[in-house]
Amino acid sequence: MQQYAAKVAEATHVLSERFSLPFKKREWRGQGGGLRGKSSGSSIDFREHREYQFGDDPRHINWQAYARSGEYIIKLYEEEVSPVVDILFDLSNSMSLSKEKLFLSQLLLNFAIKSCAKNGASCKVWGLQGDKTRPYSREECERGLLTFEGHSPDLSDSLERVELRRGSLTLLISDLLYPQDPLEVFKLLKRAGNRVLIYAPADVAEYAPDWNGDLDFIDIEDGAMKQAFIDDECLQDYHRAYEQHFQIWRELSRKNGAGLECFISNQSLSRQFEGLPLANAAVELCV
Numbered sequence: 676m677q678q679y680a681a682k683v684a685e686a687t688h689v690l691s692e693r694f695s696l697p698f699k700k701r702e703w704r705g706q707g708g709g710l711r712g713k714s715s716g717s718s719i720d721f722r723e724h725r726e727y728q729f730g731d732d733p734r735h736i737n738w739q740a741y742a743r744s745g746e747y748i749i750k751l752y753e754e755e756v757s758p759v760v761d762i763l764f765d766l767s768n769s770m771s772l773s774k775e776k777l778f779l780s781q782l783l784l785n786f787a788i789k790s791c792a793k794n795g796a797s798c799k800v801w802g803l804q805g806d807k808t809r810p811y812s813r814e815e816c817e818r819g820l821l822t823f824e825g826h827s828p829d830l831s832d833s834l835e836r837v838e839l840r841r842g843s844l845t846l847l848i849s850d851l852l853y854p855q856d857p858l859e860v861f862k863l864l865k866r867a868g869n870r871v872l873i874y875a876p877a878d879v880a881e882y883a884p885d886w887n888g889d890l891d892f893i894d895i896e897d898g899a900m901k902q903a904f905i906d907d908e909c910l911q912d913y914h915r916a917y918e919q920h921f922q923i924w925r926e927l928s929r930k931n932g933a934g935l936e937c938f939i940s941n942q943s944l945s946r947q948f949e950g951l952p953l954a955n956a957a958v959e960l961c962v
Contacts, residue, residue: 680818683778686944687785694948696790696844697872697934697956698758724748758796759840761869762787764811765830765849766804766821768895775940776850776878781819782944783848783874788813799840803833803849828896829855831863839867847873852881857924861931871933872957873924878940882917886910 727736727747740748764784771777784800791798792813800811805825815821825833830853839845845864851857851873864871886905893900903909921937928935936957938947948958 679778683781683785683819684817686782687789690782690786690945690948691789691793691961693945693961694786694790694958695794695961696760696787696796696846697959698790698794698796698844699959724750758791758794759843760787760791760796760798761837761839761843761845762798762800763834763837763845763847763849764800764802764816764821765847766802766823766825767850767852769850769852770876772895773878773880773940776876779876779938779940779944780848780850783876783938784816784821786944787846787848787874788816797840801837803830803837806832806836808833808836829853829859831855831859834860834863839864839869841867841869843867843869845869845871847871849873849875850877850881851875851921851924857927861927861933864933865931871928871931873928873933873935874957875921875924875935875937876940877937882939884910884913886913 724737724740725748727749731749735749737748737750740746762784764780770780788798788800790796798813800813800816802809802811802821802823803825804823806827807823807825809823811821827833830849845867847864853860861871887910889902889904891900891902925935927933934957936951938944951957
């Protein structure tokens with residue numbers, strides 16, 4: 676366990692030196708910090724000019740503008756605030772289908788937590804499993820001690836129990852392999868007027884399985900076994916259903932102004948981050 680945690684920590688450090696959660700892509704409301712807010716404030720970064728109004732700080736009057744026009748004009752500066760991030764981490768058994776997928780899932784979580792720490796963000800982590808939720812500390816997340824038992828096939832059963840903070844960046848880390856309508860999930864994710872970002876880890880055994888012939892399948896969530904014969908036609912049907920499932924998620928993400936990126940476990944996460952269009956705002960480069 677210690678070797679595993681050390682490996683995740685090393686990979687997290689490398690990622691966080693180059694990339695960050697997309698904090699600079701939006702304006703924030705919150706307590707004093709280092710990112711741009713929605714209102715004017717007292718930072719050194721100029722925002723705009725406007726006419727003086729009763730109650731404005733006279734120290735911000737632009738006296739050069741007054742000398743030219745005879746009108747009181749004040750300088751507004753950027754407000755600097757700390758972002759608020761709620762991380763929702765899927766603890767269903769499919770998230771650990773393979774050791775590679777488990778490592779990828781843990782790395783995405785630790786990268787998000789590290790980004791929050793480096794940007795002074797208020798970060799809360801919730802574990803979701805079935806019909807249960809549980810908050811986790813940063814120390815527990817970094818050690819990989821995220822496990823408990825819940826029972827439900829629907830992500831919404833746990834999401835509705837999470838106390839999302841208004842105006843937060845809500846990051847869902849989940850493989851999205853749930854049978855329910857994704858629309859119900861989005862309604863719960865956006866109920867606090869927040870911005871939603873989804874990181875979806877995937878494994879090659881899911882999106883490109885090499886099934887052939889008579890096989891015994893084990894449901895990773897409940898352990899039930901089922902026998903099935905898989906031929907080329909059946910495998911093609913699976914591929915179509917898998918792609919259609921994620922196409923629905925992508926379309927709903929677009930309609931809801933959410934970011935959605937899928938990451939695969941057999942490739943470097945750093946290289947996958949490098950290949951993302953920055954306009955998608957799933958990650959941003961550190962400056």
